[in-house]
Amino acid sequence: xxxxxxxxxxxxxxxxxxxxxxxxxxxxxxxxxxxxxxxxxxxxxxxxxxxxxxxxxxxxxxxxxxxxxxxxxxxxxxxxxxxxxxxxxxxxxxxxxxxxxxxxxxxxxxxxxxxxxxxxxxxxxxxxxxxxxxxxxx
Amino acid sequence: xxxxxxxxxxxxxxxxxxxxxxxxxxxxxxxxxxxxxxxxxxxxxxxxxxxxxxxxxxxxxxxxxxxxxxxxxxxxxxxxxxxxxxxxxxxxxxxxxxxxxxxxxxxxxxxxxxxxxxxxxxxxxxxxxxxxxxxxxxxxxxxxxxxxxxxxxxxxxxxxxxxxxxxxxxxxxxxxxxxxxxxxxxxxxxxxxxxxxxxxxxxxxxxxxxxxxxxxxxxxxxxxxxxxxxxxxxxxxxxxxxxxxxxxxxxxxxxxxxxxxxxxxxxxxxxxxxxxxxxxxxxxxxxxxxxxxxxxxxxxxxxxxxxxxxxxxxxxxxxxxxxxxxxxxxxxxxxxxxxxxxxxxxxxxxxxxxxxxxxxxxxxxxxxxxxxxxxxxxxxxxxxxxxxxxxxxxxxxxxxxxxxxxxxxxxxxxxxxxxxxxxxxxxxxxxxxxxxxxxxxxxxxxxxxxxxxxxxxxxxxxxxxxxxxxxxxxxxxxxxxxxxxxxxxxxxxxxxxxxxxxxxxxxxxxxxxxxxxxxxxxxxxxxxxxxxxxxxxxxxxxxxxxxxxxxxxxxxxxxxxxxxxxxxxxxxxxxxxxxxxxxxxxxxxxxxxxxxxxxxxxxxxxxxxxxxxxxxxxxxxxxxxxxxxxxxxxxxxxxxxxxxxxxxxxxxxxxxxxxxxxxxxxxxxxxxxxxxxxxxxxxxxxxxxxxxxxxxxxxxxxxxxxxxxxxxxxxxxxxxxxxxxxxxxxxxxxxxxxxxxxxxxxxxxxxxxxxxxxxxxxxxxxxxxxxxxxxxxxxxxxxxxxxxxxxxxxxxxxxxxxxxxxxxxxxxxxxxxxxxxxxxxxxxxxxxxxxxxxxxx
Ligand code: HEM
Ligand SMILES: [Cu+2]
Numbered sequence: 016x017x018x019x020x021x022x023x024x025x026x027x028x029x030x031x032x033x034x035x036x037x038x039x040x041x042x043x044x045x046x047x048x049x050x051x052x053x054x055x056x057x058x059x060x061x062x063x064x065x066x067x068x069x070x071x072x073x074x075x076x077x078x079x080x081x082x083x084x085x086x087x088x089x090x091x092x093x094x095x096x097x098x099x100x101x102x103x104x105x106x107x108x109x110x111x112x113x114x115x116x117x118x119x120x121x122x123x124x125x126x127x128x129x130x131x132x133x134x135x136x137x138x139x140x141x142x143x144x145x146x147x148x149x150x151x152x153x
Numbered sequence: 154x155x156x157x158x159x160x161x162x163x164x165x166x167x168x169x170x171x172x173x174x175x176x177x178x179x180x181x182x183x184x185x186x187x188x189x190x191x192x193x194x195x196x197x198x199x200x201x202x203x204x205x206x207x208x209x210x211x212x213x214x215x216x217x218x219x220x221x222x223x224x225x226x227x228x229x230x231x232x233x234x235x236x237x238x239x240x241x242x243x244x245x246x247x248x249x250x251x252x253x254x255x256x257x258x259x260x261x262x263x264x265x266x267x268x269x270x271x272x273x274x275x276x277x278x279x280x281x282x283x284x285x286x287x288x289x290x291x292x293x294x295x296x297x298x299x300x301x302x303x304x305x306x307x308x309x310x311x312x313x314x315x316x317x318x319x320x321x322x323x324x325x326x327x328x329x330x331x332x333x334x335x336x337x338x339x340x341x342x343x344x345x346x347x348x349x350x351x352x353x354x355x356x357x358x359x360x361x362x363x364x365x366x367x368x369x370x371x372x373x374x375x376x377x378x379x380x381x382x383x384x385x386x387x388x389x390x391x392x393x394x395x396x397x398x399x400x401x402x403x404x405x406x407x408x409x410x411x412x413x414x415x416x417x418x419x420x421x422x423x424x425x426x427x428x429x430x431x432x433x434x435x436x437x438x439x440x441x442x443x444x445x446x447x448x449x450x451x452x453x454x455x456x457x458x459x460x461x462x463x464x465x466x467x468x469x470x471x472x473x474x475x476x477x478x479x480x481x482x483x484x485x486x487x488x489x490x491x492x493x494x495x496x497x498x499x500x501x502x503x504x505x506x507x508x509x510x511x512x513x514x515x516x517x518x519x520x521x522x523x524x525x526x527x528x529x530x531x532x533x534x535x536x537x538x539x540x541x542x543x544x545x546x547x548x549x550x551x552x553x554x555x556x557x558x559x560x561x562x563x564x565x566x567x568x569x570x571x572x573x574x575x576x577x578x579x580x581x582x583x584x585x586x587x588x589x590x591x592x593x594x595x596x597x598x599x600x601x602x603x604x605x606x607x608x609x610x611x612x613x614x615x616x617x618x619x620x621x622x623x624x625x626x627x628x629x630x631x632x633x634x635x636x637x638x639x640x641x642x643x644x645x646x647x648x649x650x651x652x653x654x655x656x657x658x659x660x661x662x663x664x665x666x667x668x669x670x671x672x673x674x675x676x677x678x679x680x681x682x683x684x685x686x687x688x689x690x691x692x693x694x695x696x697x698x699x700x701x702x703x704x705x706x707x708x709x710x711x712x713x714x715x716x717x718x719x720x721x722x723x724x725x726x727x728x729x730x731x732x733x734x735x736x737x738x739x740x741x742x743x744x745x746x747x748x749x750x751x752x753x754x755x756x757x758x759x760x761x762x763x764x765x766x767x768x769x770x771x772x773x774x775x776x777x778x779x780x781x782x783x784x785x786x787x788x789x790x791x792x793x794x795x796x797x798x799x800x801x802x803x804x805x806x807x808x809x810x811x812x813x814x815x816x817x818x819x820x821x822x823x824x825x826x827x828x829x830x831x832x833x834x835x836x837x838x839x840x841x842x843x844x845x846x847x848x849x850x851x852x853x854x855x856x857x858x859x860x861x862x863x864x865x866x867x868x869x870x871x872x873x874x875x876x877x878x879x880x881x882x883x884x885x886x887x888x889x890x891x892x893x894x895x896x897x898x899x900x901x902x903x904x905x906x907x908x909x910x911x912x913x914x915x916x917x918x919x920x921x922x923x924x925x926x927x928x929x930x931x932x933x934x935x936x937x938x939x940x941x942x943x944x945x946x947x948x949x950x951x952x953x954x955x956x957x958x959x960x961x962x963x964x965x966x967x968x969x970x971x972x973x974x975x976x977x978x979x980x981x982x983x984x985x986x987x988x989x990x991x992x993x994x
Contacts, residue, residue, distance in 0.1 A: 044455075058474060066475065124352065130448040130452075
């Protein structure tokens, strides 16, 4: 019996520059970052509006601003989710030990980015719903 | 014949490797910087602080055992609960996770050490000195009293004595050490993996630690900014929180909780990371839903930053804001739930083996879930108005913290004890400790929910009889002692002499991850040779891996030049990029920590001369350390690292670990700065008129427009000069390099001067109003950065003169340029805020 370790040569991968977007590490944090930006901007807008515009003011301007933010952010998240979904759908179904082959790296990133986009979408909708249900500063 | 030669070679390789990684002996032992030693000291120290905090908790429980007790005075009780909370959060929960990671992470990644061992050592000594200082204050009746969140104005106006300063300065000092560890861990996970360990093969522990380290980087700086503001108010009377001069204590609450809520996850995720290593081992099957767990870790990391205001529901925040934060509080339950389901699924799929470790894991999960449920209750705003500041909260928070951190960490002690010492802890004693702790914990903390609902406020030294509070309190106190007894059993088991006990076999638990590849007893080299990884559980799935490692078949089996070396790989695919020489034992980090500690400690007592002397000494020590220990030009450009591969010994720019460390540090620095900017705008929102034309009958002067703008222009010129210097050095035009660097220094100093001169000649008085003080703090911050930027340039000039930097070997200059991008940005933002914004406002 041989005691030589059993290793396949590592396939050389193309360098970072040549890789599509969806195969880089930062791709997975795009959607959560958008959630964070949206969240912060909504919070700041609401805080400034409540302090400066006062309690009696008509919330139209506030709601308009929130709508604009949301219309900008949601499609991007949806696009990230969609293109990541395409990325991981190309391989075997991921359960239960999803993507534990070295060659599955891209599918793994796609899968994680997809899940994170869904989570961010849900969290963003939560934020927006607050403005739908809570209509006053106090 | 051939075989004999081969084994001869192996033996001499091993000898050289051992020599390079040898642990220093005798009193020099304390100069060790290797992750195994530093990690061990760190863990033991953090654990000692835990015991100290635990004793304080028992003291509180004695006091509260019976109503109307006067064993402790109110003042003593205030000091004790403040210290209990602060010690547990700052000196135990965060440091222990960093400690464990420093110890384990390199072994999990098959790295010989973390990329900056001396930085870890420095962080450790800072932690020890700062921690002893903060704890010691209790024995001189000088401890802080404001609760672990130190709300002003209580802590700025109604407390004499130095308690608050001890807290602010002592803990800021430790927070800096935490950030240092975070830098180390981020770079470690991204750049120091073994070849082939692509992103989808990283041990889950490393994913969690990556997330947590990034969270530390964004959570701690706001707190440091808050500390700076409060200390400036206390020491120099700059009115940030003083309402009579326009200040607002709410800013502290914001900054504290922007830190404080992520903090809960910062202490929880690493413990879950330990669980993620133990569950597959005891279930004897790979973790199910790896991608889902990564989702959970990253998702929790993000969402946890959207929760801070839920600690401030009762402070009159607008309804909409409360709503936003309630929504995020509910959303974070999703990822938390996902990872717990994955753990349970893995246990169900696998064939579970019984062990004390696993019992602790399960108890931790169950306890945490109960705490999570009461957490959802308090996240619902109306309920919070009821429960706020009662013992209900104390009950909730301990279910989360003890279930989420303490039980998993104890499980980790049982699991990794053989890894560290080569001996096992006793299962019998473990069982005893387990039941004592589990029962004791529930008996102690469950009744607190009831006493809270009856109406017992937290943070009171005593309570009246006849309200039905006697029974839950005496039960709580008894439970606390049973819990304490459990820890005594654990402690005995950890420290009892075990010289007669045999060593365990290699990989006692039959785990699949790389940290168990070590021999028993362990060798200081970390790993005999660094393997190629092709699986998540290499010890289970890669054939003949251990033989290959032991016989030096893989990378870096030798230390021909007698230097400590480890591999640096690319972030996504872990392809080889660089052979990193890591520094060996040295007392420099120790002295640097002593002197830095001196600065903070003497400042507490306002002994400015002593603090100044320490500042100079610590500056000199750190420069010596950088000068002798970093960016060293190797004797040859490349080196053969085994398996027919040759790697560069020197890299600069983004492929160098130092560049990443600088980038990450500057991100943290920027976060602290942005917190100060946030403060400025916060004051703008709460004031009708900001900047005010006059205050209290006196006119209010700002910094003017002209001089800050001159400062910005000079700052930008300095930045351009830096870029030019870098270019000239690259093309080896020395005159141009020196010229540009000197212009850079001059411009940065002039810029600092202009930023100072504006407010000075306008007669701006930082103590007058929050407008002037928040302007002054932004200017002060920027001035310090500009001066530091000048010093960095001077360092580069000296390096080049000394022949330690040249056109190819320009890592120092690359890092300084990177820092300058941030310094320039800081200057521009400050200028725009203090000089231009008042025109718009
Ligand atoms: C070992 C068993 C423990 C016991 C018996 C215990 C007991 C207590 C008690 C009675 C209080 C309430 C003080 C008051 O409001 O009057 C308290 C507060 C607190 N505890 Fe613990 N504790 C224990 C462990 C821990 C751990 C492990 C942590 C964190 C990792 C922790 C963190 C805190 C914090 C943050 C507070 C709030 C302090 C404040 O109000 O400023 N405790 N603890
Ligand atoms: Cu919270």
